[in-house]
Amino acid sequence: MKLNLKIWRQKNNKSKGMIHDYVLDGVEEDMSFLEMLDYLNNKLLNEGKEPVAFDHDCREGICGSCSLFINGVAHGPEKGTTTCQLHMRKFKDGETVYVEPFRAKAFPVIKDLIVDRSSFDRIQQAGAYISVNTSGNTQDANSIPIPKQNADEAFNAATCIGCGACVASCKNSSAMLFTSAKVSQFSLLPQGQVERESRVLNMVNQMDLEGFGACTNTGACEAQCPKGISVKNIARMNREYIMANVKK
Amino acid sequence: MDKDLKMFSIGDLAEFLNVSQKTIRRHINSGKIESKKVGGVHRIPIHSVRKFLNPNESILENDFDRDINMDNKTSQSFPFQNKVPDGPMEQKWSNHKRNINLVSPANKRLIDVIVVGTGLAGASASATLAELGYNVKSFCFQDSSRRAHSIAAQGGINAAKNYQGDGDSVYRLFYDTVKGGDYRSREANVHRLAEVSTNIIDQCVAQGVPFARDYGGLLDNRSFGGVLVSRTFYAKGQTGQQLLLGAYSAMNRQVNRGKIKMYTRHEMLELVIVDGKARGIIARNLVSGKLERHAAHAVVIASGGYGNVFFLSTNAMGSNVTAAWKIHKKGAYFANPCFTQIHPTCIPVSGENQSKLTLMSESLRNDGRIWVPKNKTDVKKIIEKKLKPTDIKEEDRDYYLERRYPAFGNLVPRDVASRAAKERCDAGYGVNKTGEAVYLDFYSAIIRYGKEQAHTKGLDENNKELIEKLGKEIIKQKYGNLFEMYEKITDENPYETPMMIYPAVHYTMGGVWVDYNLMTTIPGCYAIGEANFSDHGANRLGASALMQGLADGYFVLPYTIGDYLSSDIRTGKISTDLPEFEVAEKEAFDKLNYFIQNKGSKPVDYFHKKLGRIMWNKCGMSRNKDELLEAISEIKKLKEDFYKNVFVPGELFDFNEELAKAGRVADFLELGELFAKDALEREESCGGHFREEHQTKEGEALRDDENYNFVSAWQFKENSEPMLHKEILKFESVKLKSRSYK
Ligand SMILES: Cc1cc2nc3c(=O)[nH]c(=O)nc-3n(C[C@H](O)[C@H](O)[C@H](O)COP(=O)(O)OP(=O)(O)OC[C@H]3O[C@@H](n4cnc5c(N)ncnc54)[C@H](O)[C@@H]3O)c2cc1C
Ligand code: FES
Numbered sequence: 008m009k010l011n012l013k014i015w016r017q018k019n020n021k022s023k024g025m026i027h028d029y030v031l032d033g034v035e036e037d038m039s040f041l042e043m044l045d046y047l048n049n050k051l052l053n054e055g056k057e058p059v060a061f062d063h064d065c066r067e068g069i070c071g072s073c074s075l076f077i078n079g080v081a082h083g084p085e086k087g088t089t090t091c092q093l094h095m096r097k098f099k100d101g102e103t104v105y106v107e108p109f110r111a112k113a114f115p116v117i118k119d120l121i122v123d124r125s126s127f128d129r130i131q132q133a134g135a136y137i138s139v140n141t142s143g144n145t146q147d148a149n150s151i152p153i154p155k156q157n158a159d160e161a162f163n164a165a166t167c168i169g170c171g172a173c174v175a176s177c178k179n180s181s182a183m184l185f186t187s188a189k190v191s192q193f194s195l196l197p198q199g200q201v202e203r204e205s206r207v208l209n210m211v212n213q214m215d216l217e218g219f220g221a222c223t224n225t226g227a228c229e230a231q232c233p234k235g236i237s238v239k240n241i242a243r244m245n246r247e248y249i250m251a252n253v254k255k
Numbered sequence: 256m257d258k259d260l261k262m263f264s265i266g267d268l269a270e271f272l273n274v275s276q277k278t279i280r281r282h283i284n285s286g287k288i289e290s291k292k293v294g295g296v297h298r299i300p301i302h303s304v305r306k307f308l309n310p311n312e313s314i315l316e317n318d319f320d321r322d323i324n325m326d327n328k329t330s331q332s333f334p335f336q337n338k339v340p341d342g343p344m345e346q347k348w349s350n351h352k353r354n355i356n357l358v359s360p361a362n363k364r365l366i367d368v369i370v371v372g373t374g375l376a377g378a379s380a381s382a383t384l385a386e387l388g389y390n391v392k393s394f395c396f397q398d399s400s401r402r403a404h405s406i407a408a409q410g411g412i413n414a415a416k417n418y419q420g421d422g423d424s425v426y427r428l429f430y431d432t433v434k435g436g437d438y439r440s441r442e443a444n445v446h447r448l449a450e451v452s453t454n455i456i457d458q459c460v461a462q463g464v465p466f467a468r469d470y471g472g473l474l475d476n477r478s479f480g481g482v483l484v485s486r487t488f489y490a491k492g493q494t495g496q497q498l499l500l501g502a503y504s505a506m507n508r509q510v511n512r513g514k515i516k517m518y519t520r521h522e523m524l525e526l527v528i529v530d531g532k533a534r535g536i537i538a539r540n541l542v543s544g545k546l547e548r549h550a551a552h553a554v555v556i557a558s559g560g561y562g563n564v565f566f567l568s569t570n571a572m573g574s575n576v577t578a579a580w581k582i583h584k585k586g587a588y589f590a591n592p593c594f595t596q597i598h599p600t601c602i603p604v605s606g607e608n609q610s611k612l613t614l615m616s617e618s619l620r621n622d623g624r625i626w627v628p629k630n631k632t633d634v635k636k637i638i639e640k641k642l643k644p645t646d647i648k649e650e651d652r653d654y655y656l657e658r659r660y661p662a663f664g665n666l667v668p669r670d671v672a673s674r675a676a677k678e679r680c681d682a683g684y685g686v687n688k689t690g691e692a693v694y695l696d697f698y699s700a701i702i703r704y705g706k707e708q709a710h711t712k713g714l715d716e717n718n719k720e721l722i723e724k725l726g727k728e729i730i731k732q733k734y735g736n737l738f739e740m741y742e743k744i745t746d747e748n749p750y751e752t753p754m755m756i757y758p759a760v761h762y763t764m765g766g767v768w769v770d771y772n773l774m775t776t777i778p779g780c781y782a783i784g785e786a787n788f789s790d791h792g793a794n795r796l797g798a799s800a801l802m803q804g805l806a807d808g809y810f811v812l813p814y815t816i817g818d819y820l821s822s823d824i825r826t827g828k829i830s831t832d833l834p835e836f837e838v839a840e841k842e843a844f845d846k847l848n849y850f851i852q853n854k855g856s857k858p859v860d861y862f863h864k865k866l867g868r869i870m871w872n873k874c875g876m877s878r879n880k881d882e883l884l885e886a887i888s889e890i891k892k893l894k895e896d897f898y899k900n901v902f903v904p905g906e907l908f909d910f911n912e913e914l915a916k917a918g919r920v921a922d923f924l925e926l927g928e929l930f931a932k933d934a935l936e937r938e939e940s941c942g943g944h945f946r947e948e949h950q951t952k953e954g955e956a957l958r959d960d961e962n963y964n965f966v967s968a969w970q971f972k973e974n975s976e977p978m979l980h981k982e983i984l985k986f987e988s989v990k991l992k993s994r995s996y997k
Contacts, residue, residue, distance in 0.1 A: 045610055058913065123398070139462060149416075149473050158468040
């Protein structure tokens with residue numbers, strides 16, 4: 008099939024970017040969206056031109072590298088799917104497709120479709136851990152039973168891939184879904200109790216420092232999260248945050 | 256080397272250590288290297304070189320290299336010790352820990368360690384080294400350390416916890432791993448792995464890793480990969496993700512304390528050796544394109560496997576051999592490069608533009624039956640879409656695994672299942688348009704489960720529709736997420752029609768040679784995780800790679816490295832102004848600049864795909880002498896073509912993905928050649944390495960313990976053929992036996 012691609016190109020963080028038009032013929036239904044971009048890049052390279060830069064690695068929907076705003080939707084039209092798992096059979100012959108980076112103040116563009124998401128790492132570094140050393144003498148793993156329901160809920164929160172779709176989809180560029188998923192995971196587990204208060208305070212503080220916006224409960228983040236992380240985590244984090252402030 | 260005296264000349268030693276003759280002279284003059292003058296010429300005895308490289312260690316005889324032919328003028332061999340401690344197998348590791356040198360906490364603050372890689376191995380090592388007090392610099396090429404390839408592991412992680420009370424033990428895990436590896440791994444390393452496996456689970460739970468639990472709140476296990484016990488811990492289909500995020504959190508804690516400095520979007524391009532020791536790296540900042548010098552007292556390579564030499568594999572797109580290959584070229588031996596695991600159940604290649612392959616978990620073979628049509632006329636009709644697989648009658652199907660291996664049927668090990676699929680497809684029975692696919696059919700299981708359900712619920716067991724409905728529900732509970740993933744990729748509903756699968760490259764058992772301390776043949780340079788060779792022999796068991804990565808990083812390397820670093824407490828900071836850094840930086844620059852200046856016309860991927868095709872066709876699931884020889888010469892030609900015609904746009908000091916790819920493919924081309932040589936040299940079939948010349952009448956693998964019971968450790972030689980060294984394997988605790996699945 009043939010596509011009219013409108014792709015954001017930007018040399019670097021200092022220069023201004025703009026949409027470029029590409030007509031791409033010969034796209035196959037079985038290609039993934041990223042394979043379609045590979046195909047475009049191969050064509051550009053054969054013409055001696057610079058390829059379109061985009062982030063990707065696992066191409067299995069788990070590493071969180073791929074991003075892309077496709078026709079105004081983070082990770083494109085298929086629900087619960089990352090860009091790398093989106094296939095071209097979801098598009099029609101002759102369709103016009105806009106491809107843009109995830110946009111947010113805290114995600115500056117590096118080049119073309121690649122943005123800097125290191126702010127996410129810094130939020131995690133501010134407190135998303137349990138302070139336990141690797142001594143080889145930790146308690147036996149089965150010494151504290153954890154109710155299955157809590158374990159499952161902690162797991163569901165922990166499946167966040169850190170792609171940033173929640174931020175890109177939110178009109179306030181809020182990172183609440185991302186941050187709350189980690190806070191939830193640890194607050195649901197006995198091991199996470201000791202640092203429970205300092206963790207939520209530090210992570211929320213860092214989130215604000217990075218320039219992410221406030222949450223106004225639109226739910227856009229959950230709707231476009233490729234892993235279906237629930238907004239219930241945000242509610243839980245809000246409770247944790249209030250409690251921690253009260254105890255402070 | 257001078258044959259009679261078994262001594263090095265200055266020239267030989269300089270070449271061997273990859274330093275200038277001037278450096279050698281300097282060390283001779285300062286007395287660091289002992290030398291004798293014979294006929295007015297310097298002659299350096301081997302023991303003096305050993306002492307120079309490993310000043311702390313007393314020199315012992317060992318079997319590594321014992322059969323190196325000293326008469327061969329061109330073979331400048333050098334004996335390394337594998338450092339396996341003496342004593343009974345069960346006590347080696349604890350004795351060793353007791354005896355190795357330690358660095359005091361105050362002195363650890365004076366020591367810097369570089370860790371290249373943030374997968375399970377690198378992240379766990381970085382975190383633990385930092386906890387211990389070392390100053391750590393960690394590198395990865397992704398935009399966050401959390402995105403390392405380990406994140407994609409699905410099935411689980413083994414540990415000899417025996418929580419299920421099914422008779423598991425450290426010994427059984429050890430035994431299964433040695434046997435599964437087809438007796439080509441080093442026993443002592445494997446035993447240590449089995450010993451520390453239990454600590455891994457404790458550690459991960461303490462970090463908040465949400466493993467699957469049962470209704471009593473205790474940890475759940477599943478069974479995996481043809482062993483007789485349930486020892487696999489898991490977190491749904493995302494075990495790798497959860498373990499990596501656990502290690503990532505441990506790293507984050509140390510980043511916050513200032514003990515780890517994280518370098519994301521950085522790629523290591525050279526190792527820097529000063530006075531024979533690894534003292535730093537040259538890395539390229541992938542955003543600015545600038546080359547950076549980083550110094551340390553030791554360098555740890557945790558850069559993962561090299562499956563992408565085949566272009567198409569289940570590895571992440573960025574996985575590459577560059578870090579491992581660069582240290583190989585600086586003197587680290589590369590072991591068993593041809594030992595590759597080809598996983599039988601992956602989604603087949605769908606077209607020319609495919610970029611990677613997707614694994615369908617091994618667990619599916621518990622309920623799926625593998626078949627192809629018996630008649631070629633049916634095959635043809637299926638490909639032309641005139642027939643559906645469900646139209647093929649039972650008696651017209653060839654359940655070839657059940658036919659060939661009645662005892663194990665569809666549950667034969669990975670290597671056997673993969674080869675059998677290839678055999679059928681090569682014979683013309685492949686069921687998709689490329690002729691490279693077989694069916695994995697769940698219909699029998701659906702009916703079996705359906706009938707069971709109907710029976711227990713007291714429903715009509717003869718109502719076909721009802722039975723199918725009930726059966727599908729059970730299949731959904733067991734494999735729902737995999738079926739969904741399959742449907743997303745192929746657009747076919749596997750509840751209604753059998754899955755199509757084909758083997759794909761998945762894991763590399765081979766890697767950088769390391770001793771018991773996980774040190775390479777370069778002093779101060781270590782290799783851990785999939786990047787090293789040590790634990791899986793010729794075939795890895797399912798759920799053991801995650802175990803090894805975390806064992807190396809959390810529980811082995813942080814202690815063994817102290818033994819080496821204890822002599823560095825008075826060294827002081829290593830300066831990046833040393834001439835060795837300048838030389839290494841220039842090397843890296845020249846290489847990259849070549850690509851930028853080369854005004855070729857073909858993109859990097861063109862060459863990578865071509866290499867992949869050679870590797871897959873001639874060094875893949877089965878190998879023979881003629882094709883391996885062809886592969887070697889084809890890769891050589893391709894390499895020439897690559898350097899002549901590759902096109903890399905853009906600039907060096909800028910973000911430039913094509914440039915990074917060109918560097919990686921250049922290394923894959925060199926590795927590919929060594930890979931083929933290794934496969935050619937190993938005249939036996941073992942594990943994932945199947946030589947057509949060495950098989951039984953029934954087509955089964957024929958191992959040769961008399962002549963090939965060794966690790967092939969290759970030494971790089973500039974401008975000449977690589978040299979093979981053999982580490983003879985000793986089996987003290989496990990008896991050598993042949994595997995049979997009939
Ligand atoms: C689809 C799939 C499923 C799997 N499932 C399982 C399973 O269920 N159980 C199991 O035990 N095993 C499984 N495996 C195998 C297992 O995942 C890997 O062997 C293991 O994760 C490798 O870990 P690692 O730490 O050695 O390397 P990796 O996780 O590959 O990490 C490599 C790191 O090195 C960095 N790096 C590489 N080169 C450079 C360079 N030049 N400069 C800077 N940084 C560099 C990368 O950025 C990355 O951080 C699976 C593998 C695949 C492909
Ligand atoms: S590339 Fe890893 S999630 Fe898409």
